[in-house]
Amino acid sequence: MGALRLPFNEMTPCLLYADDDMFFIKPEVQQLQALQIALTVFKQVSGLSVNLSKSELMVSMGTHATQQQLTNVLGCRMATLPFTYLGLPLSNCGLMDLSVFNQALLIKWFWQWRKPQRTLCKSLFQQHIASNGLPDSPIFTLAISKSLPYCQFFFSHKIGNGKKIQLWNDNWEGQILSTLLPDLYTHALDTQITLIEVSQISNLRSLFRSISSDMANQELVQLQFILSDLVLNPQIEDDIKWKWNVSGQYTVQAGYRAMKDGPRILNGSQRIWKLQAPPRMKVFGWLALNNRLLTIDNLNKRGWPLVNRCVLCRVQGESIKHMLDECNFSKSVYSMLANTVPAMVPNLSNNTPPTQMLTDVSISKIQRETMLIMQFIIWRERCARTFSERGL
Numbered sequence: 001m002g003a004l005r006l007p008f009n010e011m012t013p014c015l016l017y018a019d020d021d022m023f024f025i026k027p028e029v030q031q032l033q034a035l036q037i038a039l040t041v042f043k044q045v046s047g048l049s050v051n052l053s054k055s056e057l058m059v060s061m062g063t064h065a066t067q068q069q070l071t072n073v074l075g076c077r078m079a080t081l082p083f084t085y086l087g088l089p090l091s092n093c094g095l096m097d098l099s100v101f102n103q104a105l106l107i108k109w110f111w112q113w114r115k116p117q118r119t120l121c122k123s124l125f126q127q128h129i130a131s132n133g134l135p136d137s138p139i140f141t142l143a144i145s146k147s148l149p150y151c152q153f154f155f156s157h158k159i160g161n162g163k164k165i166q167l168w169n170d171n172w173e174g175q176i177l178s179t180l181l182p183d184l185y186t187h188a189l190d191t192q193i194t195l196i197e198v199s200q201i202s203n204l205r206s207l208f209r210s211i212s213s214d215m216a217n218q219e220l221v222q223l224q225f226i227l228s229d230l231v232l233n234p235q236i237e238d239d240i241k242w243k244w245n246v247s248g249q250y251t252v253q254a255g256y257r258a259m260k261d262g263p264r265i266l267n268g269s270q271r272i273w274k275l276q277a278p279p280r281m282k283v284f285g286w287l288a289l290n291n292r293l294l295t296i297d298n299l300n301k302r303g304w305p306l307v308n309r310c311v312l313c314r315v316q317g318e319s320i321k322h323m324l325d326e327c328n329f330s331k332s333v334y335s336m337l338a339n340t341v342p343a344m345v346p347n348l349s350n351n352t353p354p355t356q357m358l359t360d361v362s363i364s365k366i367q368r369e370t371m372l373i374m375q376f377i378i379w380r381e382r383c384a385r386t387f388s389e390r391g392l
């Protein structure tokens with residue numbers, strides 16, 4: 001986003017936002033011709049041409065005939081109200097949340113930087129871009145700080161050479177590690193380390209200041225587990241995808257809507273974060289729903305040769321689904337609770353698996369919170385039994 005003063009008389013500055021530009025000029029043929037010359041020169045210099053068939057001219061005064069005449073000078077379309085800029089109605093500026101709009105604009109920088117395609121804009125700004133992909137100036141970094149959490153949720157990355165994707169802050173392979181491993185994250189020495197940098201490190205512990213808590217140590221094991229799946233491809237650049245539309249392309253309009261409607265569009269396991277519960281319980285719920293807890297079946301898949309038997313019922317094999325939905329031990333815990341505090345527990349007889357209850361909005365929030373806490377307690381019991389049996 002920036003302002004550029006063109007060398008024409010009485011031509012007011014134009015609003016340039018990456019590939020979406022707006023010019024404010026007097027409604028005179030001469031001025032429009034000057035603009036056309038400016039665009040032609042720009043094309044000669046940069047190789048980029050303005051697609052006039054996609055452009056619109058909004059004339060705020062004069063008869064329809066004059067408006068048509070002016071439109072013909074540029075060969076673009078005549079705009080009608082409500083006039084939109086970047087897909088959002090400008091005529092209702094009063095209704096538009098400008099700070100959110102601004103954030104949606106800024107996020108486009110993030111998006112363009114992370115896309116592998118080289119653009120003129122990117123080359124020009126390359127030297128002013130910080131490691132997180134945003135213009136390295138206080139104006140940008142201050143304004144964007146509120147938006148970054150949204151970036152994390154709304155974008156997913158496709159891993160290539162790992163040079164742009166940050167280990168902790170970016171959403172890759174469906175996970176954001178700073179959220180997934182919160183205790184360990186507080187011990188990280190470099191919170192902006194990229195995947196390629198991590199892949200070159202032989203001892204993971206060197207990424208952290210001395211790890212003291214049990215939780216952080218458990219999370220370190222989880223990190224090893226996650227990184228053992230990481231494959232970088234040096235031939236391909238990392239890519240980024242906007243998660244909330246079919247095309248996967250970010251637009252300012254989509255970004256604006258997502259931030260305005262954010263809580264509503266968070267679906268599935270994301271709803272876990274809205275529950276009132278200690279963060280580590282929410283992380284647990286998220287891991288369970290995404291099949292990322294270190295149950296024996298998951299360890300077997302990683303090639304760890306452990307006998308797969310549930311330590312709670314000692315009858316069936318252990319999986320997240322078994323442990324939290326099907327195990328007789330867990331079922332008896334749920335029904336005992338339902339008998340003690342019926343109002344706090346969802347209806348157990350309607351066949352909804354208890355793990356799915358966490359994100360089922362037809363169940364009251366307090367009941368979902370109770371289920372999360374119960375499942376966390378079952379998991380801790382399972383861990384205690386596993387560690388004491390195996391002498392871990």
Ligand SMILES: [Zn+2]
Nearest residue numbers: 310312313327
């Ligand atoms: Zn069991």
